[in-house]
Amino acid sequence: MSHRDWIATDLDGTLFARAFAGTEAVPATWRETDAGPVASSWMPRATYVLMRALANHFDIVAVTARDLDSFSRVAIEGISFRGAILANGAIMVGQDGDLDSEWNDHMSIVLSTAGEELEAVRLQIAEMSQGAARPRLVASGTPLPAYLVAKADEEWWRTDAGVNLLSTLQVRQCRAALLKNELQVLPPGVSKLLGLAAYRDRFAGGVPPLMGLGDMPADFEFMKACSFLGIPAGSKLEQCITVP
Structure with a gap:
């Protein structure tokens, strides 16, 4: 069975932020109000154009600290996630959008001591x-x-x-x-890298992500498991890079 190439990306701070990103910014997350859904995070236009183009050719998999409820509020026009690694790796959502029961059973054991x-x-x-x-x-x-x-x-x-x-x-x-x-x-056993490795083996035929996107030094751990790295300009991770 062949598998489509995929991209693993952090969300907050990498793709979008709570600060309004200009008149051409694209809403990324939503909160419910009495008047209906209201945007609560925005994706800069340049980021949106890039990710929209990538989503046409690759599976986009979220790798984020957000839990299941928080991730459910992410909705970006024209960009769908083909699975997700949530809660810093403690939750896995399969390509069908459902919670992965096998990973859930594994985490029940991992989390029992912490x-x-x-x-x-x-x-x-x-x-x-x-x-x-x-x-x-x-x-x-x-x-x-x-x-x-x-x-x-x-x-x-x-x-x-x-x-x-x-x-x-x-x-x-x-x-x-x-x-x-x-x-x-x-807790020990909870990390984006471990979640990424499990997703790779379960849903991507053992093939690592073509690219990993992240904005924090903590993201670098899972990003190193990808073939290419993408770092937003001005991010904390970019500031850690020293060029001689």
Whole structure:
């Protein structure tokens, strides 16, 4: 069975952002209001033109920290996703758009050892930040949380209180990463790379993505598994590149 070439892409910060991107920007995510759906994120026109053209020739697979509910609010005219790796790899959506039950069963085992630690870290962040950081447990396809995220103003993480919280974070088996304004705490076995590898073997005949797109240093892990890398200009990942 032959498989179509595919592209793996992060979403927020790579394809679109909450900031309005100009009069020719294309709505990318939506929220429900009493008046009906209202755009909540936008894709710059140049990005839209590129991705629309790529979608005509390749399968586009989302690789994102968004959970299933958040991903359901992504709707971009003319661009369809042919599967998705969600919640930093804890959730897999197959090419038919359905939750992949085999991966879900696997993650039920993976996540079973981290629930207490994630809850303890959530309580620690809530207490030590005194409301400056907003921690929540992100849903997986199982009754167990996929990971923890805590959002605060980017500047707050550099204050004495923010630095103290990060230095005393009660993580043992989990790993923590600060991505701009949000802290992510991920259980072992949860990563975009592992999700990408499983999707490749299950739905792409073992063929790696032709291209990987991402905007953060954390995305580089899964992007290295792709044949080509795409980095948005001005992104955090681009700023990490040094040219002699």
